[in-house]
Amino acid sequence: MSAHEQTARDGWRVFEATGFPPGPGDPPPSLPAPPPWRRFDGSPVQPPPPDDETAALRRLGPGDTIPQLASDEIDVVNAALVLRRPLLVTGPPGIGKSSLAYLIARELGLGRVLEWSVVSRTVLRDGLYTHDAMGRAQAIAAWQAGLGGGTDPSATAGGGGVGGEGPRAEPDGARPPRREAPPALGDFLTLGPLGTALLPYERPRVLLIDELDKSDIDLPNDLLHVLENGSYEVPELVRAATASARVHTADPGGRAVVLHGRVECRAFPVVLITSNGEREFPAAFRRRCLPLEMRTPTREQLLAIVERHLTTRPEGTEALVDLFVQGVQGGETHALDQLLNAVQLTTAGGFQADGDGRKLVELLLRDLAKGR
Structure with a gap:
């Protein structure tokens, strides 16, 4: 297929799996209607x-x-x-x-x-x-307590004062007490x-x-x-x-x-x-x-993934990737983060990937299907 034919064939795509974000000042890709x-x-x-x-x-x-x-x-x-x-x-x-x-x-x-x-x-x-019903009940109780402690309940209710008197008069020039709104449900x-x-x-x-x-x-x-x-x-x-x-x-x-x-x-x-x-x-x-x-990545993809995450390809990476691939091809269940952890550990200063160190690497790359 020619490049022109490939472009025409894939022209409907808006996602190409490149992972490149829109450039500075560039509008994001438009989705079709x-x-x-x-x-x-x-x-x-x-x-x-x-x-x-x-x-x-x-x-x-x-x-x-x-x-x-x-x-x-x-x-x-x-x-x-x-x-x-x-x-x-x-x-x-x-x-x-x-x-x-x-x-x-x-x-x-x-x-x-x-x-x-x-x-x-x-x-x-x-x-x-989620609805925090308990928190709302506590807030309403605190609001009501504040009304009772700071204002005349009869004035708050809009009724008369004690003994049928009118609302309590405020001193000249004084403003009535501020009445806060109840806690909002939202x-x-x-x-x-x-x-x-x-x-x-x-x-x-x-x-x-x-x-x-x-x-x-x-x-x-x-x-x-x-x-x-x-x-x-x-x-x-x-x-x-x-x-x-x-x-x-x-x-x-x-x-x-x-x-x-x-x-x-x-x-x-x-x-x-x-x-x-x-x-x-x-x-x-x-x-x-x-x-x-989704399919399991190839050996080349795994090497590239390790290099991308660690910004380098440490010595011994190929051997660990081969061990990972062999396990997958043998029917074992493995996750990518197991491989990344194993490679990261081998780059730790002084770590020896033989003897007891080998056992630790095998532990990190264990078959997850075995349940332990």
Whole structure:
């Protein structure tokens, strides 16, 4: 295929897995318009999210990103971006599934990644929002105590004074005591990663739902409605008939306005759902996601990954990579961070990678499938 034909064929892509962020002063890549059935119109529009380059460096390492995705895998990612559908990313543990979210966010200039780590006790509400009911009750009690101690209760209530007298007169020139507003309900509501990702941003947020296969059997089904409709309600705000409430978000120090207790996205978020294959998901859930199975990196890719993270290739790296590859080819389960830890340890001053040192290296590169 000629270069011209390749360019024409891949012209629909917005993500190339290069990991290069937009240049200084350059606008971020534009996403194509969503399909008619994936258009949303939430409001009010939120300001752009903050960046978190520290987290990206921790996940991706410094320097250029090593190409780890094949062309067909990059096509799947782009299809999810075009169709506004979640990606269901599978593959061995530690292969870099969650790092893909940071790669997309950096390359497309989408800001801080929202991460929701799932465990067996996780329920849908954990990802949407939390309500500090106890903290609110204590704040209201403190507010009421302040009213009782600082003002005449009858004046606060708007009624007459003691014995049917009118409101207590203030000395000439004195101002009436200041009556503070009761604690706002929104101050005790915090949107979770999923709830924050569904706020109405002009450009999509990146949401990582990590290890969904560890969840309770009901969580994938509970996610269906939210991921399909791009919206949810906060019952506490709906019951309070609050026209607008300013709530906390999952971003550090972030606040957002919620109208009439309902949140609806404007740009459907880029959702990456990772799974280690511990169980199957319902067909109704799988048909709403695009599957992406990540492959184990090649020997050359592993060497490049080590060099990128450590900014050098220490002596003995090739031998450790070969040991890692042999284990994987032999059916063992290994994670990339095991290899990085083993290489890092061998560069420690005075460490001898023979004798007892060899046993320690083998411990770091042990088969994770054996459960110890």
